[in-house]
Amino acid sequence: MIDPVCIISHNSTEPSSLVEVVFQIVDKKFNIYFKSDENTLLSGNAEAFLACALLPSMKMGGGQIVTKGEVSHKFLSALSTIQDIYCTWQPSFKRTEITGISTLKHPPSSQKRVGAFFTGGVDSFYTFLKHHDEITDLIFAYGLDIKLKDTVLRKKVSKKIHEIASEFGKNVIEIETNALELFDFYVNWGKLGHGAALAAIGHLLSPSFHRIYIPSSYTYSHLFPWGSHPILDPLWSSETLEFIHDGCEATRVEKVALLSKYDIALHSLRVCWTNPYSVYNCGKCEKCIRTMINLKINNALNRCTTFSEELDIKQVKKIVANTEGTRAFIQENLDALEKNNGDEKLRKALIYVLNKPDMPHLKRFRRKIKNHIKQIWKRIF
Missing domain, CATH: 3.40.50 (Rossmann fold)
Incomplete structure (x- = not known):
């Protein structure tokens, strides 16, 4: 018998606006809750808890996830493929077994929501x-x-x-x-x-x-x-x-082209992931800047009221495109500008961002060399 890596216990058998779950993962305990408004009831089913527990369990070496309740046959069958995907993405992950549950083949939902x-x-x-x-x-x-x-x-x-x-x-x-x-x-x-x-x-x-x-x-x-x-x-x-x-068929530029047709979208758009002092959009972080470029390409930046900052070319040049995602978004903006003969200064700024060296990487390299020189200096003297 494989020792359990994760034990799930919960208080929810009937629909409620509050579901509380305890995940005991090896020697750590997490008290997790989900709370809805009074008009929405949460079911507290085993599928939700297994979705939460799977990644931590695989990270900790697989073993077993032990819980109780009934789970969808379709959902449980797919967990094998889901684990295949995660193990391919993260080779250090280990597959986990699910025990303590029974499976059901539910009839298709009659809900229309x-x-x-x-x-x-x-x-x-x-x-x-x-x-x-x-x-x-x-x-x-x-x-x-x-x-x-x-x-x-x-x-x-x-x-x-x-x-x-x-x-x-x-x-x-x-x-x-x-x-x-x-x-x-x-x-x-x-x-x-x-x-x-x-x-x-x-x-x-x-x-x-x-x-x-x-x-x-x-x-x-x-x-x-x-x-x-x-x-x-x-x-x-x-x-x-x-x-x-x-939405995989559309670039961010193309997505903004659709939402720029709706005033309510331009008066509500929120993209910032830094939110200093609880600001809606800071207008300075990488995500704000590239979204402002999306809007500018679609001639909608001046109509988007959730950005108070002007698009600054100097800020654009500060973007560090050191991840696949960031580079993809910058390239999408550049392709759209070149296709439509857009702002030349902005085009050159984006080319600069894509071609400049990874500064954080260089800083780490310089720091490593500096520390190495210090160690040599200590040995000599």
Whole structure:
């Protein structure tokens, strides 16, 4: 018998607005909660808990995940392929077994509600606007990209999302969770964790929905290991709930072209990931700058009221394109400018960003050489 790596215990047998789960992973315990508004009940099913536990367990060497309850036959069958993907992306990961549960083949859902995870960013706006005739609910997960302690920013974002929903006659579901504590301790949130967390939240909302859209981050031409991925997200589905990874066919420039047709989008767009002093968009971080370039290319920057800063070429040149994702986004902007004979100064600035050396790498190299010289100096004297 393989020793358990993760033991899951929870208080939820009936639908509730608060689901609390304890994950005992080797010698560490995590008290994780999911909380919804009073009008939304969370199911607390085993699929959600397994989605949370899988990555930490694989990181810690596999073994067993021990829990109780019933789980979808389709979901459980797909966990083998999900683990294949993770093990390919992270060769140090080990496969894990699931014990203590029984499987059921659920009948297809009779629900007609369709959800979409929504943050107010470019990707989520694109997916919503593309499918707004079908989507009934916007799902905003608080505690993932907005820190739980930042209640000021949460209120700002919540207000905007409700305004967007009201404009289109849609419902808003807000889920508060500290699940980031669990994922962050074991894996990189962007590269691996966030897709599984979204799947967990989606299953907590089952069986109220039969389909939930997860907005894409990258195009089909720029795919690499990432927590939310077109080959991974659909595998989290069950017989009653379908996950769809949406938007890989469009670049960020093309996504902004769609949302720039809607004033409500230009008055609500939120992309910043630094949010100093709870500001909506700082206008200075890499993500703000490249989104402002997207808007400028689409002649919409002056109409986007959520950016108070002007696009500064000096700030553009400061971007460090040292990841696959950043380089892909910069290249998309450059391609769009060259295709449309856009701003020449901006075009040259983007070329400079793509071709300049990786300064952090050089700084580390210089520091290493300096330390080496110090060691030699000590040996001599």
